[in-house]
Amino acid sequence: MTNLSTVFRLSCFVLIFICSSCKQKASSPNAALASIDLKREELLLCSTEQFGDVSFALDCNYEVREVFDLALSLLHSFEYAEAEKTFVKVIDADPECAMAYWGVAMSIYHSLWAPPNADDLRKGSKLIDIAQSLDKSEKAKQYIEAIGAYYKDWEQVDHQTREVRYANKMEDIYLSDKDDAEATVFYALALTSSAAPNDKTFYNQRKAGALLEKLFEERPNHPGIAHYIIHSYDYPELASLGLNSARRYAEIAPGSAHAQHMPSHIFTRLGLWQESIDTNINSASSAQCYAQSVNPNATWTQEIHAVDYLVYAYLQLGDNEKALEYIKEMRGVDTVFPANDLASAYALTAIPIRMALENKNWEDAANLELPKTEFDWEKSPWQEALLHFGKALGYAHLGKISAAENELKTLKELHQQLENRDSYKATQVKIQIHAADAWIQLAKGHNSEALSLMELAAKMEAKTSKHPVTPGEVLPADELLGDLLLKLNKPTEALKVYEVNLESRPNRFNGLYGAAVAAKQSGNNDKATLYFNKLLELTKSSNGERPEITEANQFISKHQII
Template sequence: MKAILKRLFITIIASIFFISVAGYAHDGHTDEDMIIKNLGNLGTVSFNASCKADAQQAINTGVGLLHHMMYAQAEMFFSMWMEKEPDCAIMYWGYSMSLFHPLWPDTIKDEALIRGQAAIEKAQQLKATTREKAYINAASQYYRSWETVTDKDRTAKWAKAQSLLYQQNPGDIDATAFFALSQLVTAPKDDPMFSRNKVVGEVLARLIEISPYHPGAIHYTIHAYDNPPLANLAIDAARAYDKIAPDVPHSLHMPSHIFIRLGMWGDAVNWNIRSAKAALKYPANGETSLHYAHAMDYLIYGYLQLGKGDKAKQSLEQVTSHHPAQAVFPTAYAFAAMPARIALEQKNWYQASQIKIQHPSYIPWEKFPQVEAITYYARGLGAARNGELKLAQQNVAVLDDLYNKTKIISPTYWAPLVDVQRRVVKAWISFRKGQKEQALIQLRQAADIEDSIDKNPVTPGAVLPARELLADMLLLNGDYSGALTAYKSTLIISPNRLNSISGVTETRLKISTKK
């Protein structure tokens, strides 16, 4: 009976949906937030469809928006054209795809799944070519039985269908691009060599040769190579994206993932200035978009690596003038990380020890223990380095509690990183107590754990790398050779980090003086 009632509810919602589809906005956006009056150059898309001639360019634009991950704009765009061309099946497919964000960490709400399912079922009822039916079938895999099948399993089914579509249409540029996206989403998370990503990058490289300005080919290449061993392969794609990146936050931010990986700080700063400005144009229900805080965290990190602490401080002051912001995970992360970075990167230990707790207060910090831990890490490390051991111990106690809470929600990723943070603070407490051998053991263990975990896209890098802190401790302990090795190891993972470069210089000077 419950299943029948739920199905009836979906049918009613679907009926309302088709009477006035434009009345629905994507979660977190109002209609006016999503409309871009001048889309500019979205790149080259030629998605042939069996709809009326005047709808063809609209389809190209809509698919371009999908490839740029401008999902909110794509949703509004396709909904508008579904009203204009109610018999065009691909319009409904495009709408359903706009509600599905494969690489994003957001959770698709039930009401969006209901709308997506209604759209794809409508598409299946309309006349379409064999190729179009394959696209529609692929999208339907994500929405089929969404009430009982997990998001992960539905995504896997979508990827399998997208792979079949690609195999059946090897010359179809968009089929290839969406296939590449599907492979990135389902790539193994425990492969340190990112083998699947490399294969996807090679597929996309061939696509770029055929269509140099295809947004999916360029954008997904950047995502494929957003990891330590492959980042250098994405420089051309990151620079090419400048020619077709629309004036929206994600598109203007994404190239900086590569520039951050490679220590190209000037490029990272410039892109995130543009991304942050764009984010302010598109508020979410009257609140500053999460993309703003995300871009500003990357921007502040870039400024600090350039030695521009004043610019970093000014940027943080700008952030405080744009409250309230969306109270979601990426925003919370940035709010916790930015003041911590500014204090710790500049080795202002007292400032770090005094960072405000749970600020701003409208963020539901209790939902994000892995993020709140950043504040206590900075406070604890600052206190320990400054010799305030009682205060450091107090922050460690909170870190221990946050670690236990994080184990419940993210036992394999965030929990180990919070564990690293508490180990680091404990190591510096030991060092200040004169227990230097124990301190070095603790810090080496922390560094080994941190180095084994690749960074999450939400962050430009560790708030302060454990390996770099180990190098600092070795330097203070007179082990110049060990310090030099540790600084160099940090630079392998995080090229051109200012403190590690300075550490290498100082250590070499110590070694030469000692000789």
């Protein structure tokens, strides 16, 4: 990890332009700027390596164009805080550069992440007002009007509607000049960001990916192109289309913690666990470096996000030992920045739940607690629901029906909170409600009702896509359905369910194990051998001692052909 006393410093051209006598025009908008809280701290980037190649400094003074392009590169890798600081350096050197204000507004928009809060939306609106008041080219005017459509009427119009408005404006820019590479890149990102979360045709994502793939051939070192291809294809049905970009992106922008992490979205979808581990170790290390410089007493959300993917990958390799190392590390996290971050709240809650549920350690699951980190849980009902889902499953499997029903009641209350706020997250909690209730009904001996509820949960989950904040469900509904069918002595039906699960979630430890056991109980020793062998191959380098691996070895030894 880089020593933070030698944290990345801008190359000479930045220092030169900051210290140089760039002339400000008489009509500089200083008065309007005085009311806006802009980031003006030193740039803190834990690498002397690059962030990719872009060239897009519209209208700015010649002396600041390289700085503008650095800011844009940072923006394309979602290094939002540093991108804003770099755009602000352009504003300070050239206050009449309208596109610099556009850059700050884009940096606080956080496309694909949690929507900006009210303070950021007010800030973005003020920046757009300044940009619109300045002289600028027709192209700059189009870009500013596009992001302005997102900020307009933010107090009355919902986030999704405003995202669609922005996407429509970016489409106009793209259609007016298809040779404008940045227009294509931002239009593609807007398509993916504004896509309906339950659209399983992936119309927007496929369209975005096709635009970007063509452009990637011409601009192989552009960070945004590689990055947004990954986001466009971050779905089981599309993931194979993003593998080439995933393997390139970290090389294009080695200075970005997020660029080191993003390839694992594709690796996770394809079950390439070691590749996911390797890239997230790099990401977590880079994030630690950045945190020590910015806020040494806190943990940056990028590290926590990377660790969620690391734990998930280690668990699929059956390596509880390595997973537990990171879990213990995350237990020590007490302060996170940014505060109340969606990704951090999700990951810190999900990580220990994954450990308990993936290992079917129902006692641990029943005793789960919310992270000690300071979060406003009233604003995080989706994340809190993960905990109560895990506890409900734990209690139900232990036969503690009353305790399980109390957890189910809490899940229903959290669902009500989400119902009118976020339909996607409400649906995710509804799936958990049906799944938890299914295992409660099974514990009560209501087998038919249990099966109906679990089938409903699996059907609902199959119609939704995962949120980009997570590597996957804490336990897929298909796997829970397969487990329940085995409990009901229906191994043939269970095998079919496990195999469907493996199509969309390849190389999951419990998916392979469940399929092997279902095949064995069905009398299909050929398939049992196939899946047990796959499990052994998957876990051959594991440091763990999971009993499933012992069972697989015993079965193969008994049934191997002599």
